Amino acid sequence: MQIIQGGVTAPIGFEAAGIEAGIKYANRKDMAIIYSQVPCVAAGTFTSNVVKAAPVKWDREVIDKSPYVQAVIINTGIANAGTGPEGMECCQATAAQAAAALGLPMDAVLVGSTGVIGPQLPMDRICKGIDKLVQAKTHSPEAGTDAARAIMTTDTVHKEFAVQVDIAGTTVTIGSIAKGSGMIHPNMCTMLSFVCTDAVISKELLTTLVKADVKDTFNMISVDGDTSTNDSFIVMANGMAGNPEIKADTPECKAFYEALHLVNETQAKALAGDGEGAKALVECVVINADTKANARTLARSVISSSLNKAAIFGHDANWGRILCALGYSGADFDPDHLEVYYEGAGKKILLYKDGLGAPYDEDEATEILSQPEVRILADMKMGTETATAWGCDLTFDYVSINADYRS
């Protein structure tokens, strides 16, 4: 497996574009297209929020019922959630317009939206945007980056990532773009992530792999505890690498899964580290838990704690808040038999052991907490299960961004 430059246009046959459609803000790219030159099998996971955005409903239906997809049209600025039947009509109209322009059936077109909940999409600008996207799309690294930039909202950096993996002698490429900075507590995240690959793989196996991997990647990040109405994670495979089809329970499947996992983990961490107002990526690794579910629950509880997040922003080694968050996570454990550490800056310091705070050097702790990446390690000493979760610190900028989002 090899990390390469690029994003969604890294695999063979994928084109992209990002353009200015003027949906909410002037002078910024706010619509993107991802297009495959040939039909793709697709798998997806979507928000578990009871309130689902119209594009989430549209995409679930397409991915459930349609054997192949070939294009995705994405807008930012407006989430198309809380928009009733008119919201669904906007999805249909978007798909219809793109299908006509691209010569595809409507049910081969996925849609994605992110932004403010409530307002209806300005369909005149969306339709003009689609025409511009169809004309602009190309199979180039720059086009992938344009698409990655066009899907940003409060993100401060665009997120694209690509890897290549050898599948039975054939090089298969997986490329991804993602966005998401606030309302991030994915329980599938307003994260959007689109992964494109040229692998030959069945829809069924791709679906199995996607549903398994999201549990350890996007579902293990949190910025603010708010599970969005629009979270969507979609993988499209167009088969143009020409590898022998990947079958379940084979070394090739394992290699592909590891590559997919690296893509998703990298993007999930990028979202957490670029959380609204964030100054630091916070990683919590739970080791030696009794069950995988408890390991995940414990790790996610720590990175979700407002008090722990604020302490890290303050570079304050207030490990009591880590202990507290482990304690209310919902997972059971013996508080007298776990160890808690900070790791970073090439150092590892013990904070808590055998029911007691451990003596540590405050200057070392402060140095670790001043890094752009802070790791908290909890050794539960109960079993062999491990999980990692990613979040960020809670800063003045988070409050500032979200006290005045709509204006």
Add this chain to the structure above:
Amino acid sequence: MQIIQGGVTAPIGFEAAGIEAGIKYANRKDMAIIYSQVPCVAAGTFTSNVVKAAPVKWDREVIDKSPYVQAVIINTGIANAGTGPEGMECCQATAAQAAAALGLPMDAVLVGSTGVIGPQLPMDRICKGIDKLVQAKTHSPEAGTDAARAIMTTDTVHKEFAVQVDIAGTTVTIGSIAKGSGMIHPNMCTMLSFVCTDAVISKELLTTLVKADVKDTFNMISVDGDTSTNDSFIVMANGMAGNPEIKADTPECKAFYEALHLVNETQAKALAGDGEGAKALVECVVINADTKANARTLARSVISSSLNKAAIFGHDANWGRILCALGYSGADFDPDHLEVYYEGAGKKILLYKDGLGAPYDEDEATEILSQPEVRILADMKMGTETATAWGCDLTFDYVSINADYRS
């Protein structure tokens, strides 16, 4: 039922004091005593955090096994959590010292701590503090207020409240002090609340009433989503009012329960409204839910949402965040059949109905959101169940307070 001035010393036979023991900060009261002239039956509910502070363990044991209690010794500055066997020895030593000074058995003494997790209590200062408390305690309104002030941490105002209720011709008084501003998401709350009453009531019935009422009061508030290691809510009844004993399922029981509920609801709201950095009390009322449990889940999800809290701080009518928080609460509902309103400043405005945003006047919304108390009303249109939850806005001051708590 009548609201009266006073706190824990309002009922007959209850004494209190608050003094400076120098536990963490100079020149502030940081230890309190509550003392009854005669033995009391007691009921309590405590944190559900797996990591329980030593005083929580001590008090649970006392309340479970001891027929009567007569005194509570409380310190702030240090939580006595994450302190191992030495922490439990501190509780024992505190109870022993107080018991000797007051002429009581050790198991008639409850203890309470709140502050930083991790450090051990300075027992020399605690012991000197106990002696000062025992000498200072009196049955006076000022003494109750001193105790209320002495248990504050980041609270900006002290919280005391008292009511009188007629029980079969006898006036019964219920008085309360409470504290708690951060690490508040009680799932009983670092809240501490102590209620004293002179009612004649059995320990069994008092326990039943306490466990029932906490679900609709302290367990329905949140400041930051962090369930403390120290949350304790204790009610003591000394019987000195001389009313005929309150029996279950009687009009007298109902009258007492209503009075107890008003005390707890008032104190719970006071904690939420004085949450760390808070500028506004946020109340979410869910009506016409299908089940009581779902009504509580929905209401608490809305007041817990960081995004909704930040929007209210910004006076931004971003109702999509309310809808989103209802949606990820865990309770199921049809997003196309509920109504969401803001209430305040004598106005009520519809925000969302039939799956769509409603037209409303932004100036009116801003006026409502600029009040010190903001109410969100969600009509689920599914049944007849109602619940109310209380929280606060998310402000720059919350971040500031918690980025630098230990120093």
